[in-house]
Amino acid sequence: MALAGVRVIELAGLAPAPFCGMVLADFGARVIRVDRTRTTMAMDVQARGKLSVALNLKKPEGAAVLRKLCLKSDVVLEPFRKGVMEKLGLGPEELLKENPRLIYARLTGFGQSGSFATAAGHDINYLAMSGLLSKLGRSSENPYAPLNLVADFAGGGLLCAMGIVLALYERTRSGRGQVIDASMVEGAAYVGSFIWKSQNLGLWNRPRGHNLLDSGAPFYETYETADGKHMAVGAIEPQFYNELIKGLGLDPTELPLQMSVSDWPELKRIFTETFASKTQAEWSKIFDGTDACVTPVLSLEEVSSHPHNRERGSFIKDAQGEVSPRPAPLLSRTPASPSSSRDPFIGEHTRTVLAEYGYSSAQIDSLLSAGVIECKSKSRL
Ligand SMILES: C[C@H](CCC[C@H](C)C(=O)SCCNC(=O)CCNC(=O)[C@H](O)C(C)(C)COP(=O)(O)OP(=O)(O)OC[C@H]1O[C@@H](n2cnc3c(N)ncnc32)[C@H](O)[C@@H]1OP(=O)(O)O)[C@H]1CC[C@H]2[C@@H]3[C@H](O)C[C@@H]4C[C@H](O)CC[C@]4(C)[C@H]3C[C@H](O)[C@]12C
Numbered sequence: 001m002a003l004a005g006v007r008v009i010e011l012a013g014l015a016p017a018p019f020c021g022m023v024l025a026d027f028g029a030r031v032i033r034v035d036r037t038r039t040t041m042a043m044d045v046q047a048r049g050k051l052s053v054a055l056n057l058k059k060p061e062g063a064a065v066l067r068k069l070c071l072k073s074d075v076v077l078e079p080f081r082k083g084v085m086e087k088l089g090l091g092p093e094e095l096l097k098e099n100p101r102l103i104y105a106r107l108t109g110f111g112q113s114g115s116f117a118t119a120a121g122h123d124i125n126y127l128a129m130s131g132l133l134s135k136l137g138r139s140s141e142n143p144y145a146p147l148n149l150v151a152d153f154a155g156g157g158l159l160c161a162m163g164i165v166l167a168l169y170e171r172t173r174s175g176r177g178q179v180i181d182a183s184m185v186e187g188a189a190y191v192g193s194f195i196w197k198s199q200n201l202g203l204w205n206r207p208r209g210h211n212l213l214d215s216g217a218p219f220y221e222t223y224e225t226a227d228g229k230h231m232a233v234g235a236i237e238p239q240f241y242n243e244l245i246k247g248l249g250l251d252p253t254e255l256p257l258q259m260s261v262s263d264w265p266e267l268k269r270i271f272t273e274t275f276a277s278k279t280q281a282e283w284s285k286i287f288d289g290t291d292a293c294v295t296p297v298l299s300l301e302e303v304s305s306h307p308h309n310r311e312r313g314s315f316i317k318d319a320q321g322e323v324s325p326r327p328a329p330l331l332s333r334t335p336a337s338p339s340s341s342r343d344p345f346i347g348e349h350t351r352t353v354l355a356e357y358g359y360s361s362a363q364i365d366s367l368l369s370a371g372v373i374e375c376k377s378k379s380r381l
Pocket residue numbers: 011013014015016034035036037041042043044055056057058079080081082084087088107108109119120121122123124148152
């Protein structure tokens with residue numbers, strides 16, 4: 001796998017950093033998640049392929065263990081508020097001094113500087129601060145955050161993973177590590193570069209919900225079908241729009257012109273009425289394989305059995321029978337090979353990992369009895 005041999009220490013966090021760690025693990029990195037002690041259940045639902053070490057970083061001996069892990073690792077990934085790692089004596093200055101090859105990834109909402117740097121926040125706040133949230137939502141409704149996908153995952157976890165891979169690549173030339181300041185506000189904004197760069201095209205001149213791609217246009221919308229399901233329509237270009245009209249069984253001479261914005265509400269009414277006349281399966285039969293850019297809106301339960309996704313193996317099942325998306329993108333020679341094992345219990349690998357990083361059994365037992373680490377096995381849960 002592409003990242004085979006890369007050792008990552010991931011400090012347990014909420015959602016973006018666990019995703020970043022999972023992506024790295026899926027592509028072959030050995031990811032060791034450092035969990036807090038005295039925690040019964042892991043918060044990490046993106047733990048595929050990771051190991052878990054339970055370590056109390058508030059104790060100096062615990063911080064010393066982390067330093068030792070970082071000494072022989074390639075990447076440390078931390079998801080805390082600015083200043084938390086420095087308070088523990090685990091800031092980049094200290095760790096990079098000890099291991100100049102270390103890549104120190106800091107995944108936060110507001111970044112490591114600026115007046116908001118130490119403030120709490122979640123995806124919706126970062127999205128709001130990126131400017132993008134102001135563009136999201138239907139006309140006459142408040143801005144609407146599309147789950148926590150944009151800031152937490154696209155602008156946060158994923159761009160942080162890219163930063164790590166870039167830094168690993170650069171290190172092959174310089175031999176040196178570096179600090180990655182991954183701000184989710186900036187990551188989300190960057191993901192939205194198209195919005196900034198396309199402003200002169202007039203794509204966003206009208207109020208929210210009245211533009212081409214924000215549910216203003218009737219040919220870029222979702223419609224309810226006779227069975228209460230939905231179809232997604234993305235027929236922008238005229239040749240694809242013509243296919244849409246053909247599939248809907250409408251007479252183009254009786255319709256307003258596609259790009260007549262003032263007629264969009266009327267066109268939307270006609271499309272709404274038409275889509276409501278057949279079930280999703282019936283519309284799929286009409287549109288599947290055409291250039292009309294019309295697809296069924298599938299539920300999470302339906303996607304893996306859709307013929308196209310099934311043919312490509314786009315979804316995988318783990319040992320527990322849980323279905324999830326296969327890692328993307330597909331690399332031809334070194335594709336990801338996601339673990340199919342169950343997620344680790346907190347502290348399940350403390351002993352193995354510490355031994356691997358040079359701790360003797362006696363040292364591990366002493367850390368254990370001092371409450372610095374915890375070791376759990378399946379049988380003890
Ligand atoms: C799915 C839910 C999550 C939703 C995600 C949400 C939408 C997001 O946007 S996540 C992005 C959040 N922002 C960031 O990550 C930006 C960077 N981080 C921060 O700004 C902050 O960390 C913070 C604001 C997110 C949190 O601030 P907080 O004050 O709590 O923490 P910090 O200041 O960073 O300091 C950390 C302190 O902890 C100490 N620490 C850390 N590690 C250790 C260690 N190993 N040992 C000792 N100490 C340690 C560190 O030293 C700091 O100490 P100090 O403060 O003294 O300095 C999920 C949200 C809730 C989940 C559910 C819930 O948990 C209950 C169940 C739990 C169960 O296990 C699973 C099911 C749950 C229902 C669970 C389900 C989901 O996971 C949630 C719903």
